[in-house]
Amino acid sequence: MPRTRRLAPPALLALMLALGAATAHAAAAPADATARPRNVILMIPDGCGPAAITLARLVSGHPLVLDSLLVGAVETHSADSDVTDSAAGGTAYATGVKTRNRMVGVDPEGRPLGTLVEAAQVRGLETGLVTTADLTDATPAAFVAHVAQRTLQDSIVLQMVGHHVDLLLGGDRSRWQPIPAGGRRRDDRDLLAEHRARGGTVVTTPAELAAARRLPLLGLFGIGTDQIALEIDRDTLREPSLAQMTAKxxxxxxxxPRGFFLLVEGGRIDDAGHDDDPAGVAREVLAYDRAVALALAFARRDSRTLIVSVADHETGGLGLGRRVGRASPYVMHPESLLAARTSVWRMSGEIVDGGDPVTVAERGTGVDRLEDDERAALLTAAAAPDSARRHGLLRALSEIESRRVRVGWSTGGHTAVDVGLYAFGPGSERFRGLxxxxxxxxxxxGLLGLDLDAVTARLRGAVERVPPR
Ligand SMILES: [Zn+2]
Structure with a gap:
């Protein structure tokens, strides 16, 4: 692994001030303004492959809003693997450069890369990052941070703060507050208090989000300091939906005044895919599609907004169609997922915490009575040693739903399959094809008139003046 070249927040601040001075020169409107967007909404359904889209459509019984926007497909491989992770995938979408898995906003040698958010700020656009994942998770991080390891989230959050993004909405308050305030920062900084002291607004509930009237806005959601729940588990009074965050x-x-660049990530499709959770994936994709509908309504009214939706990779290796016993493999039962009330992740947690495995599984999956072999598999998993229990329960619970709906999973990780590319608005025709x-x-x-390479050059100049940490 190359030496980490992290950008210290004070240097970033100075950098952004210096970049701001260049704004006046770079702000000339593109020659053909009618064919170019003023605003861009980049939407990333993390881990959402083509089969997840089809499954959500089958479960809901009607076309997705996304379906009408399909223009092409994207190859997702990273610099060092056919199977990308979210760090390299996010970096590709943020910077236009392929990097190695686990790296965020840096090239394969660990050198910082200019991002769309940074380049948009140079041109005087307002910027926003919205996600149902943790705000410091790899995808949003790739747009504002430069670290050689995605797990360096304490550094990521400081870089995020240093960028003065106008709007940040996502999960996991703990990275922003010190231990005495219920967080897990060891430097005693309360980044929420600091945001308020700079005149910003901080919101932590859907009601506070709805009432927020001005920028800069920082919203950190999730019950306690935890992340935002999967849509199927979400407490609607305490945690906002992706659509609610997108609307705000x-x-x-x-x-x-000069337009905006907004990232909207459906961050937890990926988590449901890692758990091989068919109902969880379908519900998460449908929630993402409601955010797409809002963005589309805005873009239709505005007429100068480009929407691009594209996943960073597929997760789970989801296959639609499966031979089970002597039943025909040419039949699926997507309606069976409508009964599910709880994610397999939450069910497995309830069992680990002492819940009766069969009761939890029947209530959560909505299955009236488990088959004998399903009970046996569940009880075996529940009796496994601590280290293997959670994983085994996830597999057993996934299998209860997956066998009924007739889907299979090739992995608990990511896959290399191409993902759908969706676009609407001025410039959308450029996205046609593979x-x-x-x-x-x-x-x-190109469409926004942003110069990523210039930002990269400035970042590298700034980094060379930063003493090594
Ligand atoms: Zn991802």
């Missing part, structure tokens, strides 16, 4: 982002960024993931950032930068 568009309400506040919409009037931006692209590399890096093309997406380059196309967006």
């Amino acid at each position: 982002a568009l309400e506040l960024l919409g009037p931006s 692209h590399e993931n890096t093309d997406v950032a380059r196309l967006i930068a």
Whole structure:
């Protein structure tokens, strides 16, 4: 692994001030303004492959909003693997450069790369990051941070703060607050208090989000300091939906005098895919599609907004159609997932915490009575040693639903399959066909008149002046 070249927040601040000075020169409108967007909403359904889209459509019984926007597909491989992770995938979409798995906002040698958010700020656009994952998770991080390891989240959050993004909405408050305040920062900084002291608004509930009227806005959600729950488990009074967060982002960024760049991540499709959770994936994709519908309504009204939706990779190796016993493999039962009330992740947690395995599984999956072999598999998993129990329970619970709906999973990780590319608005025709993931950032930068390479050059100049940590 190359030496980490992390960018210290004070240097970033100085950098952004220096970049701000260049704004006046770079802000000339593109020659053909009618064919170019003023605003871009980049939407990333993390881990959502083509089969997840089809499954959500089958479960809901009607076409997705996304379906009408399909224009092409994207190859997702990273610099060092056919199977990308979210760090390299996010970096490709943020910077237009392929990097190695686990790296965020840096090239394969660990050198920082200019991002769409940074380049948009140079041009005076307002910026926002919205996600149902943790705000410091790899995908949003790739747009504002430069670290050689995605797990360096304490550094990521400081870089995020240093960038002065106008709107940040996502999960996991713990990275932003010190231990005495219920967080897990060891440097005693309360980044929420600091945000308020700078005149920003901090919200932590759907009601507070709905009432927020101005930027800069920082929203950190999740019950306690935990992340936002999967849609199927979400407490609607205590945690906002992706659509609610997207609506607020568009309400506040919409009037931006020079336009805006907004990232909206459906961050937890990936988590449901890692758990091989068919009902969880379907519900998560449908929630993402409701956010797409809001973005589309905004773009239709506005007429100068480009929407691009593209996943960073597929998760789970989901296959639709499966031979079970002597039943025909040419039949699926997507309606069987409508009865599920709880994610397999939450069910497995309830069993680990002492819940009766069969009762939890029957209530959560909505299955009236488990088959004998399903009970046996569940009880075997529940009796496994601590280290293997959670994993075994996830597999057993997934199998109860997956066998009924007739889907299979090739992995608990990511896969190399191409993902769908969706676009609407001025410039959307440029996205037709099959692209590399890096093309997406380059196309967006070109349409907005952003210079990613110039930001990269400035970042590297700034980094060389930063003493090694
Ligand atoms: Zn991902």
